[in-house]
Amino acid sequence: MNRTVVTVARDVLAATREEAEAFRARRAQAGTLVVNLLSSPGAGKTSLLQATAAHWQGRYRVAVLVGDLATDRDAQRLAPLVDVVQMTTGGACHLEIPLVNKAFAQLPNCPWDFIFIENVGNLVCPASHDVGEHLRVLMLSVTEGDDKPAKYPKMFRTSQTLIVSKLDLLPYVPFSVAAATEDACRIQPDLTVLTVSALKGSGISEWCEYLEAQRRQRVLAATD
Ligand SMILES: Nc1nc2c(ncn2[C@@H]2O[C@H](COP(=O)(O)OP(=O)(O)OP(=O)(O)O)[C@@H](O)[C@H]2O)c(=O)[nH]1
Ligand SMILES: [Mg+2]
Numbered sequence: 001m002n003r004t005v006v007t008v009a010r011d012v013l014a015a016t017r018e019e020a021e022a023f024r025a026r027r028a029q030a031g032t033l034v035v036n037l038l039s040s041p042g043a044g045k046t047s048l049l050q051a052t053a054a055h056w057q058g059r060y061r062v063a064v065l066v067g068d069l070a071t072d073r074d075a076q077r078l079a080p081l082v083d084v085v086q087m088t089t090g091g092a093c094h095l096e097i098p099l100v101n102k103a104f105a106q107l108p109n110c111p112w113d114f115i116f117i118e119n120v121g122n123l124v125c126p127a128s129h130d131v132g133e134h135l136r137v138l139m140l141s142v143t144e145g146d147d148k149p150a151k152y153p154k155m156f157r158t159s160q161t162l163i164v165s166k167l168d169l170l171p172y173v174p175f176s177v178a179a180a181t182e183d184a185c186r187i188q189p190d191l192t193v194l195t196v197s198a199l200k201g202s203g204i205s206e207w208c209e210y211l212e213a214q215r216r217q218r219v220l221a222a223t224d
Helices: 014-029 045-056 073-078 097-105 153-157 167-172 177-187 204-220
Strands: 033-038 062-068 083-088 114-118 135-141 161-165 192-195
Touching: 014 033, 014 097, 014 204, 033 045, 033 204, 045 062, 045 073, 045 114, 045 204, 062 073, 062 097, 073 083, 083 097, 153 177, 161 177, 177 192, 192 204
Parallel strands: 033 114, 033 135, 062 083, 062 114, 135 161, 161 192
Antiparallel strands: none
16 A cells, blocks of 8 residues: 655644634733633533523623534523624534634624633533633533543543533432542542532522632733
8 A cells, every 4th residue: 555644844733723822812911701611412501601691690791602503592592691692613513713703703892701602512522622711611410420521531631620510400310429520530630620500500609709710810810
């Protein structure tokens, strides 16, 4: 069999990396914490964002850039609460920074306090794409099984925060928060673990306080 060696003299991902770094730096200068929210489909990302906006009741300027393969249903759910732009990927299983930049350009020009990027529901591909976030938050719902950290390690390794969601369903499913947390922290020892039920409201105020502290540490203190 013939073999051909192709020498790539240029880092083809360098431009994307630079675009993500520039987005992160510009948002930090404006005092905005950018949060990349990831999970498998249906873990409760949009529900958490609804509960977050309802908890803050307009205290902060919040926008959501929401990614989906098709439909603008999540954007319709969020629009009564926050400024929102739907990014429809047309089949792509993750978001990339050029699409995020285009969506951001559609928002009103204002100094946002928080921008959430709701990524496409998928526990694999989004882990490999820097979309210019300051904080990567991974959600795992109790209905998915506590074995997921060990089975999808990259997603857990590249995140700073794990939210165990749908805690109200814990009495009905075989899920050990301790086992999931132990596996996740073995993969990523610096992981912060929070538990929430967006449906019942438990853990939402702790999550909101956590976000406020992250904004102070990662954005406001860093740009003083
Ligand atoms: N019992 C319970 N159900 C929840 C909770 N949070 C969300 N759900 C339900 O779970 C389903 C999926 O919630 P979504 O918020 O749409 O999840 P998502 O991660 O945004 O879904 P995709 O964007 O499609 O990946 C909906 O039927 C929600 O009502 C919760 O805390 N408890
Ligand atoms: Mg959603």
